[in-house]
Amino acid sequence: MTAPVLTRPAPPSWARVARARVVLELRLFLREPQQVVFSFAYPVLMMVVFGSVFGGNEVSPGVTFNQYFLAGIAATGIMLTSFQAVGMGIAEERDRGDLARLQVLGTPPSSYVAGKAGQVLLSTVAQLAVLLAVAALAYDVPLPDEPGRWLTFAWVSLGGALAGTVLGIAVSSGMGSARAAAAGIPALAIVLQFFSGVFFVYTGLPSWMQQVASVFPLKWMTQGMRSVFLPEQAAAAEVAGAWEHGRTALVLLAWVVVGTVLAARTFRWRRSA
Numbered sequence: 001m002t003a004p005v006l007t008r009p010a011p012p013s014w015a016r017v018a019r020a021r022v023v024l025e026l027r028l029f030l031r032e033p034q035q036v037v038f039s040f041a042y043p044v045l046m047m048v049v050f051g052s053v054f055g056g057n058e059v060s061p062g063v064t065f066n067q068y069f070l071a072g073i074a075a076t077g078i079m080l081t082s083f084q085a086v087g088m089g090i091a092e093e094r095d096r097g098d099l100a101r102l103q104v105l106g107t108p109p110s111s112y113v114a115g116k117a118g119q120v121l122l123s124t125v126a127q128l129a130v131l132l133a134v135a136a137l138a139y140d141v142p143l144p145d146e147p148g149r150w151l152t153f154a155w156v157s158l159g160g161a162l163a164g165t166v167l168g169i170a171v172s173s174g175m176g177s178a179r180a181a182a183a184g185i186p187a188l189a190i191v192l193q194f195f196s197g198v199f200f201v202y203t204g205l206p207s208w209m210q211q212v213a214s215v216f217p218l219k220w221m222t223q224g225m226r227s228v229f230l231p232e233q234a235a236a237a238e239v240a241g242a243w244e245h246g247r248t249a250l251v252l253l254a255w256v257v258v259g260t261v262l263a264a265r266t267f268r269w270r271r272s273a
Helices: 014-030 033-054 065-096 098-104 109-139 147-175 178-195 207-213 217-229 232-237 245-266
Strands: 058-060
Touching: 014 033, 014 109, 033 065, 033 109, 058 065, 065 098, 065 109, 065 147, 065 178, 065 217, 109 147, 147 178, 147 217, 147 245, 178 207, 178 217, 217 245
Parallel strands: none
Antiparallel strands: none
16 A cells, blocks of 8 residues: 655745735834834924924915925934834844844745845835824825825825835844844934935035035935925926926836835845954
8 A cells, every 4th residue: 555645835926925914024023112102203293393393484486395395304204114124124133033033934035035125115105194193183284185196196106115125124234243233233324314304495406416406316216205394396496497296207217116125135144253
């Protein structure tokens, strides 16, 4: 009598593992009250500070400070939820040995990255919803009433979140330890915020700052957000005299591609000796 042949069950598909990782990443995110509070409170706090200090003062005719800086606050909130949180989080997971255990379990790197990206996108949607509600209800910032502007808001947010996620993964490997990442990544984020017109009117910055900022995605995210919340005539005050939607989309897409390549080449499960 021939003995039955025992076969091992097929491993779960990439998509199934990715979905499970998204759910798990959301649970882990919600279990960290400090991270949740920071992600949601920081943009709102910035809105409160700018709204209280500058009030209804105008940046230009028909454009209040609250309108102008809402764009930068929305963009920087996306960057902090993606680039900063992901970069610091992965460095910490690597130091704790969490990534090494995932490697032993056979987790595909792409599924792990997809889980991070899914968590970032869902968190970003919630964060932006809270921020826009506060801006509209507490500071009377008019929200767009045209579908085209909301479409721009959607693709700028998506492109910025994806670019920030893959760049955060890439930077997490370059920083080495979690302690180094906790010091270096926020410092880099703050510098980019100053250079990209988040805290100041962009055209009022020195030209060399503008040139440096134009290399990085945050500047284009902020400009894209201005095209959403500011009246059409405000485009004349931009450096190019236009919103440059095409260039904004290309820059964000380029950074998604570059960040993906860098993340794929530098990602590692274990910390280097």
